[in-house]
Amino acid sequence: MSQNLFPDTPFLHGLTYMPGFALGEEAELVRVVLAVVKAAPFRRMKTPGGKEMSAAMTNCGVTGWVSDAKGYRYARRDPLSGEPWPEMPDIFRSLAARAAAVGGFAGFVPDVALINRYEPGAKMTLHQDVDEQDFSAPIVSVSLGLPAFFLWGGPRRTDKPARLFLESGDVLVWGGAARKFFHGVAPVKQGVHRLTGAARLNLTFRQAL
Ligand code: MD3
Ligand code: FE
Numbered sequence: 001m002s003q004n005l006f007p008d009t010p011f012l013h014g015l016t017y018m019p020g021f022a023l024g025e026e027a028e029l030v031r032v033v034l035a036v037v038k039a040a041p042f043r044r045m046k047t048p049g050g051k052e053m054s055a056a057m058t059n060c061g062v063t064g065w066v067s068d069a070k071g072y073r074y075a076r077r078d079p080l081s082g083e084p085w086p087e088m089p090d091i092f093r094s095l096a097a098r099a100a101a102v103g104g105f106a107g108f109v110p111d112v113a114l115i116n117r118y119e120p121g122a123k124m125t126l127h128q129d130v131d132e133q134d135f136s137a138p139i140v141s142v143s144l145g146l147p148a149f150f151l152w153g154g155p156r157r158t159d160k161p162a163r164l165f166l167e168s169g170d171v172l173v174w175g176g177a178a179r180k181f182f183h184g185v186a187p188v189k190q191g192v193h194r195l196t197g198a199a200r201l202n203l204t205f206r207q208a209l
Helices: 023-039 090-102 176-180
Strands: 015-018 056-061 064-068 071-075 112-118 124-127 139-145 148-152 162-166 171-174 183-185 200-206
Touching: 015 090, 023 056, 023 090, 023 112, 023 139, 023 200, 056 064, 064 112, 090 139, 090 171, 090 200
Parallel strands: none
Antiparallel strands: 015 171, 056 112, 064 071, 112 200, 124 183, 139 171, 139 200, 148 162, 148 183
């Protein structure tokens, strides 16, 4: 199932919501995340302003998103180990391509999966994803574990965000105008999920290079 949540709202064009699209693969996806994390552990990165982010992150693929005092960017090596990021698992590439095709982006080949882990209380403030080279490629997001309210703004930081409740197995595809909109995640509530324990995981598949 997929749907345009807000067909009459030009601000929201480009977003395809696929509730439960990854439900049949949840357990395998979580296992694969744990394998990635063995080679490239979750870490809380610092913003250029010096604040530690509340979500912990890692990456797999030929590049990875990093943040430190020098800024936000993609880097081919994990700064913690100096090694290349773990390879993108086949199930990641396949799920991203299948979801993107449903959203109208046949042929999507992600070169990175950014993996975010939110423990209860963790959040992500409103931001844009603008460190990728080619904004004509979509971003595919997959939620696993504890639920959270996703905050969906507009082209300006001051646009009042809508709230969308995301649960484990939900997939979204962001393309077109939506690709550059402000978005964030409200603080994750306390809870325990059968697959992830007290955590929400979010995978974002990107073409960064
Ligand atoms: C809309 N992650 O990693 S996923 C991020 O739940 C990020 O961890 C959130 O925002 C999370 O950058 C939200 C949904 C998402 C991801 C990327 C987008 C929405 C997006 C890029 C452009 C527009
Ligand atoms: Fe983002």
